[in-house]
Amino acid sequence: MGVVNVTPDSFSDGGHFFSLDAALSHAEQMIVDGVDIIDIGGESSRPGAQPLSLDEELRRVMPLLYALRDYGKPISVDTCKPEVMHEAIHAGADMINDINGFRAMGALTAVKDADCALCIMHMLNNPQTMQAGPEYREVVGEVAGFLQERATIMQDAGIAGERLCVDPGFGFGKTLDHNLALLGHLSEIRAATALPVLAGLSRKSMLGAITGKPVEQRLAASIAAALAAAEQGAAILRVHDVAETVDALKVWYAVKHKQE
Numbered sequence: 001m002g003v004v005n006v007t008p009d010s011f012s013d014g015g016h017f018f019s020l021d022a023a024l025s026h027a028e029q030m031i032v033d034g035v036d037i038i039d040i041g042g043e044s045s046r047p048g049a050q051p052l053s054l055d056e057e058l059r060r061v062m063p064l065l066y067a068l069r070d071y072g073k074p075i076s077v078d079t080c081k082p083e084v085m086h087e088a089i090h091a092g093a094d095m096i097n098d099i100n101g102f103r104a105m106g107a108l109t110a111v112k113d114a115d116c117a118l119c120i121m122h123m124l125n126n127p128q129t130m131q132a133g134p135e136y137r138e139v140v141g142e143v144a145g146f147l148q149e150r151a152t153i154m155q156d157a158g159i160a161g162e163r164l165c166v167d168p169g170f171g172f173g174k175t176l177d178h179n180l181a182l183l184g185h186l187s188e189i190r191a192a193t194a195l196p197v198l199a200g201l202s203r204k205s206m207l208g209a210i211t212g213k214p215v216e217q218r219l220a221a222s223i224a225a226a227l228a229a230a231e232q233g234a235a236i237l238r239v240h241d242v243a244e245t246v247d248a249l250k251v252w253y254a255v256k257h258k259q260e
């Protein structure tokens, strides 16, 4: 999954793709580079980011979604707002990626009768407060439990389990130790939920904490993290550097299957 943020303040690309043309050519390059799913988002989720109005989010996301529909690649829309989910689904979005785990009032109704895929992510609190001293008794069990509970609520609401995947939400209300525990036990989250796991580690601050590198120098760290997640059974990797990650995964996959 390749990330295209249409935001002026994304932590990872500094808002380089804020204009429609720039976002579109970025997405086109990702397709050339071998992306499978394009994740577009208008609201920044970096720690401390301020919420965006509904109108502004629609103004950022919808033109790109319309423009990308004819490229033949599945499009995911990263949003927490039921109204954006509704509009995106009607415009042909193939997936809704909700960092809030479809907890907003109206979110389940917005996605229930569609057939698009749905990514349920774990986040402690919200982007404004999530990094203010996050605490867990046992992070892996608590995150897995949350994802399991959300998946059950969604299925009880009539949403087919085949539409769901889960994401522990690296960096969303987690310390470095929490993130490392989740990455090292990703296969347990997969087993506990019996759902495909999506992992987003690309360029995140946990990689900066480990390497001491600023966001623009985290390519090698991002690839290492992507491979660690793949080794733990992640089905979808949300990344910024598609070409490099695809090459790394091809090598990892070839070695893995040679051994089997």
Ligand code: 9MG
Residues within 6 Å of the ligand: 041, 045, 078, 097, 098, 099, 119, 121, 167, 169, 170, 198, 199, 200, 201, 238
């Ligand atoms: C929107 N967004 C930013 N980081 C993310 C992550 O790790 N996972 C998912 N599903 N979405 C994310």
